[in-house]
Each structure stands twice: as structure tokens, then as C-alpha cells.
Amino acid sequence: MINEEEVKKIADLASLKLSEEETKTFAKQLSDIVDYVEKLDELDTDDIVPTAYTIPVKNVLRKDEVEESLDIEKVLKNAPEELDNQFRVPKIMDEDN
């Protein structure tokens, strides 16, 4: 069971700001989904090794060589706000802090 208090806590962790309505709906729906996935407890997995990737993956390294990068101007075209080839963001703290 996930209550509204927990939903707010999770939303905070996920940097989501939910409306009252969403908080209510999600409490119910997430509880239902979590109930469903708890089906997995029926399977005995005590001695089972977890699988993260289904094929053997290894670190792929490349030589540390300087190559051409993406065009800065083109990349910054998608930036909501930019200044001197940097991303510009709002103040980290409120005016009165």
C-alpha cells in the first residue's frame, strides 16, 4: 500500500511536482501495480544470480584521442537560454535567501 504521503516523498525524489489530483490517483494506481509485481515473491530466487544484461557485455574502451565534437552553435540551438557558449539557468537560490 502506497499512501499519499509516500507519493509526495517519491515525487520529491524524482523532481516531479504533482497536483493534489495526481497524488491521489497515483497513490491508488501505484499501490495496485506494486501489489501485482509482488507476484514475484511466489518464485524462489534464493540461489539465483541476478542478470543485468542478457548478453555478455564488457567495457568498451577507445584510445584517448582528440576528435571533432558536435558543433557548439548547433548544440546550443536547443538550449532554452544560453550565454557565451554556456547554458544559462535561473538563480540557484531565491532572492530573499
Added chain:
Amino acid sequence: MKLYTRTLSDLKEMLVEERVKLDDIYESISYRVKNVEPLVKAYVNQNEEIDLDELDEKDYEDTYLKGLPIAIKDNMSTENLKTTCSSKMLEDYVPPYNATVVNKIKEAGGIITGKTNMDEFAMGSSTENSAFNPTVNPWGKNRVPGGSSGGSAAAVAAGMAPVALGSDTGGSIRQPASFCGVVGLKPTYGAVSRYGLVAFASSLDQIGPLARNVDDIALMMNVIAGNDEKDSTCVDRTYPDFTEYLKNDVEGYKIGIPNQYFEMDIDDEVKESVMNAVKQLEKAGAKVEKVDVTGAEYALAAYYIIATAEASSNLARYDGVRYGLRAEDANNLNDMFTETRQQGFGEEVKRRIMLGTYVLSAGYYDDYYLKAQKVRTLIKNDFDELFEEYDLIVSPTTPTTAFEIGEKRDPLEMYAADIFTVPVNIAGIPAISVPCGFDNKGLPIGIQLMGPHFKEEKLIQAAYSLEKILDLDIDYPDLEMEV
């Protein structure tokens, strides 16, 4: 015969034999798009840069794809062409580079017709989660095309593109292919580069083709399969010429029918149609046996833990700083993050981020994420053992045919549409959905063939054989009359 109804392989042959001109093909397709797109709404953005007057088959003479048109799901990056993931978050995003698959298609002489609609960030099974509009199934105007690659499936089914690329995290190529009466292949995890694919669940996501026949699937696999130094999960190996496996021959194939799948709640007509197809394969010389596997419901449960956990991490990048939407008038940086995410994400995306964050949060990791990763081992081992003895495992692609737009409102009910496709992603194996019949409403039914890791050619040969044996007359839904 109208050119837009032709397959990629047909058109390629006609161009080679100089029986058709490239601009005739594009003219036919653009006529079709003009007539049916207002109803189907398969595209988010069409490539406006294709100039019919400039098209010359001579320019593509030496290429594999001969200048032919290909539609791309809107979660694969296309330089200078918007890539929105059907999300408000990326509504105006123009990638500064191409996904590797897009480069491969271009290098092979393919032309991108446009970007197809999808469930937002590929999260959904009906394309209703698109932030812009739902796509309509060409086979029934009140029916969903499936999802999340619903736009790709609908575009191919309606004759707006001979082939399309989709992505498949839990069934997002195969389920819409089944709903729209087309063929869809999810390749082995690691067979196709995902560089430039907007990430949803990185241990499951895979790019693959949708087409109107198996020949075109083989053709497209020849173009997109292969290693990529920009995707470290891509496997360095040599792939065969897949078109060499377009053989009507299943003699000696051993096929397993999973008891646990067929015991589930499946439409009678779907079950009947799939079992008929299996019988036909048996008649053609395949050996069919019932087998036991871990129930698909466990794969589905594990999927909704693994996929949402990975999504919650992957989607953390949408913070309004570097690209995409930024909420205006935020007082400080933190408010800007949360406001942006509140405004930019739709309901299903938020739900999955919430679930993923929950299962990864302190105190729950072992109970959920670790448990799901262990169940993944069980499911993978199941398939590995079966494939020591069997060439293919066969099931319906979906328990039902296309449902109605607006019919499924409960998230769990929607998730159940992927029950037979999800185990394949959990195990990382390849699978193909092939049309095998129609229900009494005239809606297509699909059969799913699953194979061992990196044995796409086995699937292609069996799927091709089935297509020839069943010889379904898949005509075109008469959409033009309805506009």
C-alpha cells in the same frame, strides 16, 4: 497496380530493371499520404525536404536501398529533423546528429519520409499516450494501432511507407505490427546500434523493422544490423545476408508451444488462428511439441520493475537546462526542474518515473529491483534451455486483436496487452510477429515466433515459410472512402 501498395523489395527490383522512376514512386506515396494521413495520423513530422523534381534514380543506382522511402519512429535522432518522442518535453527538439541507424539508412541510399507517432517516450501499448494525438488503426477507425511504435505500424499498413523502423522495449514493435496486420521484428539485444535512440529502458530497448512482408524485414536487417563503437552494448560479430534465408522450408524445425502461455486469457479467435498457423507449419515438416516455461505473468511483473527503474534514471536528464522544454518564471533552479518536469511529461511517463523511483528507493531495492533481476535470470535460463532442443518457441503476439480507442483506462489492464511480448525483452532474444489471420471484426491477428540469441535468420526463414504457406490476402483497408 498502385505503387504505394508495393513492398520495398518489389520497388527495388522495379528500379533496378528500370520499370519505374523514383519520382513516380514518391508521387504515388505522397498521393496516398494526402488521402489517408488526415484519418490515420501516423506521422508527427513529415520530411518536407523531399523534392519530387530533384529525385533521380541515377543518383542512387549504386546503393542498396535505391533512394526508397523509409519512415522512422520519432524517438530516433535525425539531424535537422525534429525528434519529439511524442512528448511536450521535446516538442521543438532538433537533434544535432543522426542516430546510427539513420546514418546507415542514408548511407544505404534510403530517404527518410518522416517521423512517426508513438506513445510518449515509448511508454504505452496503444499510441494514445502521444502528447499530440492518437494514431488510428487503418483496419478500424475506432481502434488503436497498438504501441508504442503505433505510428510506424499504421504508416506501413496504410501504404504511407513501405517500411518503417520502430523500437521495442516490451513489445513495442511486435504488438503494433500484430494489431495492424504487418510484420515486425525485434532483433537480439546487441544486434542493432541504439546510438541516437532516445533511451527508455537501456537493458531492454532495441531497434527493429516493420514491413508488409518478410522479404523487406530481411532487407532492412541487412542495412541496420552490426556493431557500433558508439554503442557499447552492441555485439561485435558478423551477420549473414538475411535475404538468403527467404526460403519456404521448415523441414526439421523443432517448435515449442509454451503451455503456460496458452493457458492464459486469450481471445478464442486469436488462439484458433495461431494454432492453425502452427498446424500448417507442422504439415510443412516442422515438429511441434508442448513445452513448459516460467509463466508470462512473472515476466510482466519483472518488466514493470526493471523498465520503470531504468526509465526513472534515463529520464532524469529532462531538467530544462540543456535542451527541450523549460518552464518559465521559476523562482530558482530547483523550481525550474520540477515545474519543467510537471509541464513536460504526460501522465503515463510520470507514473512510470514514480514507480521506478519507488522500486529503487532506500529499503526497497532488494525487494523489487534485485528480485526482478533474479527472475530475469530464471526466464533467460528457461529460454536458453529450450533453445538447446527447439529452434523456435511460438505464441500469439497479443492476447486480443486491436482494442478500441479509449477502452483501456486502468494502467494494469493496458500493461497486460504486452504479456506475450515482454518475456522476449527480458531474455534479450529475437522475435518476429507475422500476420496469421483476421477475427470476425476484420481485425488482423499476429503470431509470434521467438528464437535463440543472434539467430534472426532462423526467424526470417520460418516467418517467410509461414507467410507463403498461409498466403493471406492482406488487402488494403479502404481508407480513402472514409475521409
